[in-house]
Amino acid sequence: MSYLALVSCCVIFIILTERYRNISLYFTIIIALVFPFIADTSTWDWFYFVKTYSVIIPVIVFSLAQSEYYYEWIWLERFHPYIPTATRLILALNIAEGGVLLFTLGQYSTALLCLILIFTIPKFIFTEKQNLGFENIIWIIGYSYCFILGFMFYPEDTNFFFPGLMAIFVPIIFCLIMRDWNVWLTFRVYSIYFILILDVIFSQGDFLIFELVNNSNFAPENRINTTVESGFKIVSSLLVVVIIWKYITTIWHTKNQSSVAYNGG
DSSP states (O other): HHHHHHHHHHHHHHHHHHHHHHHHHHHHHHHHHHHHHHOTTTTTTTHHHHHHHHHHHHHHHHHHSSSSSSHHGGHHHGOOOHHHHHHHHHHHHHEEEEEEEEHHTOHHHHHHHHHHHHTOOOEEEEETTTTEEOOHHHHHHHHHHHHHHHHHTTTOOOHHHHHHHHHHHHHHHHHHTTTOOOHHHHHHHHHHHHHHHHHHHHBTTOGGGGGGGGGGGGHHHHHOOOHHHHHHHHHHHHHHHHHHHHHHHHHHHHHHHHHHHTTTT
């Protein structure tokens, strides 16, 4: 029941933030302001510190860019051309965090995949529904794959294993249902934000909220397997090739279209 409750609450949270965007902006700003005062950081390691603060900033950017105020406040117009670039930078830093972790864990082929993902981040666009995203399923698969391996091969016992995987798969499921991959990044950010809020508000002292969805199957000795690890290294190498090929063909196709348009074709 704890697993079902967590997933259900995450789904509801994402639906509400997507539907009531102005309220989401207010909520995001309030949480960002009170966060330093209510969080119990005594048990945090460096990775969780970086991860936490790298979530708060993009959530504020997303909430503002998707609210009604984005096109109503004239002073925001000057920032509009820079929002996609800023988002790419934030996403690149997010991937770099995972890449550093994978490198320290000896997952060199997957760390290389993270590096490739950074250099091949797709171009962001604003859709008619004011979602900031892109249509590149292969890239999203590569990104999700890297973070799954980051959780799987993390050498210490952690109660974030199930919440972390949930924050990867729930946005993908939403995209499949909606048949729109442009919403993936927004739902990915808000799913991580949901996990952060729960941990900050409800994990205090010896009580850790995500211990409710932790069990022995998620222990390092049960999720780290040498044979499986070798298989993932091969998959990581293949994904590197596929993503690079996809990136090159996309650039080539774009240049050909530009050339045809320039020549009046």
